[in-house]
Amino acid sequence: MTPPKRLRRSPQGATLAARQSRIRGVRLIGVGVLAMTVLLGGCAIQPWVKPYERERLADPIMAFSRNALPERHRDHVRDVREGARGATGVQGGGCGCN
Amino acid sequence: MNMSLHHRLSRERRAAPSSLDPHGGRTLQGSGLGALLRGTRWVLCAALGLAAGSALPVVTPTTLAPDFTLRAMAGPNMRLQEQRGRVVMINFWATWCGPCRQEMPHLNRLYQKYGASGFVLLSVNVDDDTRNAADVAAKLGVTFPVLWDTDKKVSRLYDLATMPSTVLVDRDGKVRYVHRGYLNGYEDTYEKQVRELLK
Amino acid sequence: MAATDLLRRLSALLGGVLGGLFAAGGARALDLPADNAEAMFHSYNGGGVNANGPALLVRKSIADRVSLSASYYVDSVSNASIDVVTTASPYKERRNEYTFGADYVYRDSQITFGLSSSKEPDYTANRYSLDISQETFGGMTTVSLGFTRGSDQVGKHDAPEFADIATHWQYRVGVTQILTPRWIASANFEAISDDGYLGSPYRIARVFGAAVPERNPRTRSSRAMNFRVNGDLGSRDAIHLQYRYFWDTWAIKAHTVELGYSRYFGDKWLADASLRYYRQGHALFYSDNAQTETTYVSRNRQLSTFDSVGLGAKVAYTWRKVPGRYEVKLNGGYEYVRYKYSDFTDIRTGTPYGFNAGVLQLYVSATF
Numbered sequence: 058m059t060p061p062k063r064l065r066r067s068p069q070g071a072t073l074a075a076r077q078s079r080i081r082g083v084r085l086i087g088v089g090v091l092a093m094t095v096l097l098g099g100c101a102i103q104p105w106v107k108p109y110e111r112e113r114l115a116d117p118i119m120a121f122s123r124n125a126l127p128e129r130h131r132d133h134v135r136d137v138r139e140g141a142r143g144a145t146g147v148q149g150g151g152c153g154c155n
Numbered sequence: 156m157n158m159s160l161h162h163r164l165s166r167e168r169r170a171a172p173s174s175l176d177p178h179g180g181r182t183l184q185g186s187g188l189g190a191l192l193r194g195t196r197w198v199l200c201a202a203l204g205l206a207a208g209s210a211l212p213v214v215t216p217t218t219l220a221p222d223f224t225l226r227a228m229a230g231p232n233m234r235l236q237e238q239r240g241r242v243v244m245i246n247f248w249a250t251w252c253g254p255c256r257q258e259m260p261h262l263n264r265l266y267q268k269y270g271a272s273g274f275v276l277l278s279v280n281v282d283d284d285t286r287n288a289a290d291v292a293a294k295l296g297v298t299f300p301v302l303w304d305t306d307k308k309v310s311r312l313y314d315l316a317t318m319p320s321t322v323l324v325d326r327d328g329k330v331r332y333v334h335r336g337y338l339n340g341y342e343d344t345y346e347k348q349v350r351e352l353l354k
Numbered sequence: 355m356a357a358t359d360l361l362r363r364l365s366a367l368l369g370g371v372l373g374g375l376f377a378a379g380g381a382r383a384l385d386l387p388a389d390n391a392e393a394m395f396h397s398y399n400g401g402g403v404n405a406n407g408p409a410l411l412v413r414k415s416i417a418d419r420v421s422l423s424a425s426y427y428v429d430s431v432s433n434a435s436i437d438v439v440t441t442a443s444p445y446k447e448r449r450n451e452y453t454f455g456a457d458y459v460y461r462d463s464q465i466t467f468g469l470s471s472s473k474e475p476d477y478t479a480n481r482y483s484l485d486i487s488q489e490t491f492g493g494m495t496t497v498s499l500g501f502t503r504g505s506d507q508v509g510k511h512d513a514p515e516f517a518d519i520a521t522h523w524q525y526r527v528g529v530t531q532i533l534t535p536r537w538i539a540s541a542n543f544e545a546i547s548d549d550g551y552l553g554s555p556y557r558i559a560r561v562f563g564a565a566v567p568e569r570n571p572r573t574r575s576s577r578a579m580n581f582r583v584n585g586d587l588g589s590r591d592a593i594h595l596q597y598r599y600f601w602d603t604w605a606i607k608a609h610t611v612e613l614g615y616s617r618y619f620g621d622k623w624l625a626d627a628s629l630r631y632y633r634q635g636h637a638l639f640y641s642d643n644a645q646t647e648t649t650y651v652s653r654n655r656q657l658s659t660f661d662s663v664g665l666g667a668k669v670a671y672t673w674r675k676v677p678g679r680y681e682v683k684l685n686g687g688y689e690y691v692r693y694k695y696s697d698f699t700d701i702r703t704g705t706p707y708g709f710n711a712g713v714l715q716l717y718v719s720a721t722f
Contacts, residue, residue: 103492104491104492104493104494105494106494106532106534106535108492108493110535111532111535112535113535113536113586114532114535114536114538114586116586116592118586118591118592118616118618118624119538119584119586119592120584121530121538121540121582121584124392124685124717124719125392125411125423125425126392126394126409126410126411126425126427126717127392127394127396127685127687127715127717129425129427130394130396130409130427130715131689131713131715134398134713135632137656138656138662138693138711139608139632139634139656139662140600140602140604140606140608140634140637140656140657141576141578141598141600141606141608141610141632141634142546142576142578142600143524143526143544143545143546143576143577143578143600144526144542144543144544144578144579144580144598144600145542145580145598146528146540146542146580148466148468148483148485148500148502150451150453150470150471150472150479150481150504151470151472151479151480151481151504151506151522152429152449152451152472152474152477152479153474153476153477153479153506153508153554154429154431154449
């Protein structure tokens with residue numbers, strides 16, 4: 058007589074149970090994401106800066122990055138001399154300059 | 156905009172088929188299931204501490220285009236209501252918006268081609284600095300009327316969601332098409348729709 | 355019939371809701387980066403090191419869908435720094451760096467693919483990167499993700515038997531948020547992992563006063579968080595604020611604070627001023643003169659406790675401008691930086707080391 062599926066202790070059974078719970082977990086996350094989407098889609102924090110109010114923000118002096126070359130160079134000069142690196146918005150290249 | 160106008164617009168939207176409604180006839184918003192979903196959404200939003208809103212745009216196809224009067228770059232003030240009987244394209248633009256500048260030559264061509272057949276193009280500029288905008292308009296070689304909306308009243312009235320925005324109004328003053336943004340190829344759609352409305 | 359009809363309507367609702375969440379307002383299009391070209395002469399002078407050279411960048415959009423860019427950068431280095439002077443002899447070297455990039459825009463997303471290759475006589479570094487940025491919430495929020503993978507080949511002058519590699523992984527995530535019509539803020543996070551030979555085959559460490567070749571760990575994992583705010587002050591000027599916190603598995607902690615101010619003068623002039631303060635703590639295995647034997651030891655002053663203050667000024671002159679067509683600007687910038695080390699001594703004098711550096715950038719930039 059075969060034991061009920063729940064009590065199976067074979068390696069295949071263990072991985073099957075793990076896979077089942079993982080699938081259940083993924084389904085749960087999927088349903089959660091869907092619910093959140095429907096939820097937040099109906100919640101109204103409307104964008105408060107309208108497209109026609111963005112004149113000042115479109116000015117080059119308000120941009121975080123104006124000219125790529127000088128910024129890359131400035132970032133490189135600092136990278137070589139300082140221990141800190143990264144998160145500056147410049148996708149830099151490497152060099153053996155230490 | 157007062158509440159009665161708002162209610163009138165939402166009733167109109169439910170009654171007439173919208174050109175943006177892929178299914179035709181009544182949309183889900185109007186049916187009982189829609190009401191149930193809206194209610195549930197409201198409860199869930201309240202639970203999150205947010206206000207449940209209905210993002211109902213003011214300017215949708217089949218509504219009357221809101222009337223406005225604006226100062227023109229060259230010539231007297233222009234009022235939208237006076238253009239009844241003609242097909243009107245209201246184009247909102249700004250000097251700082253790249254796609255707006257890109258579509259100017261195409262709009263110019265449209266204006267010159269159909270201007271005599273009862274087509275009018277009102278380009279509403281939303282810059283703060285009208286002198287600079289006039290300069291840019293001149294350099295782009297525009298021949299259609301440019302109107303100034305420096306206090307953004309008309310932009311707010313039309314609830315612009317993008318820059319540029321183009322609204323096509325038919326001879327009866329009803330909004331027929333709303334275009335958000337500009338991508339290469341849009342000018343062909345504009346031409347097709349203008350010809351359709353001119354018939 | 356009714357079931358499929360209902361299903362269709364539900365999917366339309368979901369599509370509408372999702373669309374609303376990610377693109378409130380319809381088919382918005384991100385702008386492709388503007389076509390531009392830059393030519394620059396750069397010069398660094400400080401602490402006995404002189405590095406200068408030209409740099410070029412060209413960016414052009416193809417068929418309104420893809421923007422391609424290429425840049426070439428040269429560093430001619432004349433190195434007589436304190437390390438070189440006290441432990442070796444001055445040398446001259448030239449480094450070339452080539453970078454290629456492709457940007458693709460689809461509706462509200464931008465995908466950037468980049469390749470970079472840097473070559474010097476004893477070091478080759480290759481990087482490839484992928485960045486995705488997505489505009490959401492009516493264009494007010496931009497979320498970006500990025501990944502860079504690098505692989506380096508490390509060599510040594512006059513020692514062909516020395517050959518090693520280093521690999522790097524960089525993961526970036528950033529959010530840019532429009533706060534008001536005049537203020538915009540951004541937060542960036544970057545995690546960098548390095549593996550392999552992370553030191554310099556020429557550098558000497560000091561243990562009990564004696565010179566030994568340095569021994570660096572073969573892995574390093576670092577994190578950096580950067581916060582920036584730009585604000586328009588109303589009279590054709592803007593203020594820039596930036597703070598970065600850095601920490602890594604070598605126990606280095608660093609703070610960077612930068613303050614900047616930009617202002618237009620008349621029709622043609624734009625001036626920027628900046629003040630930057632940087633401070634870092636030393637790496638765990640760093641020592642100016644180690645008094646114990648440790649697995650890792652380094653006297654690399656880049657890993658020591660030091661701070662630096664930089665004062666910079668930049669000026670841009672609009673030489674030719676046809677709005678909507680092209681614009682050519684002449685730019686010049688200079689930054690004066692003072693480095694002060696707390697636990698790195700100048701063995702020529704016995705006092706903590708410090709030096710001044712000047713960074714000069716002269717460039718022509720054109721958008722068309």
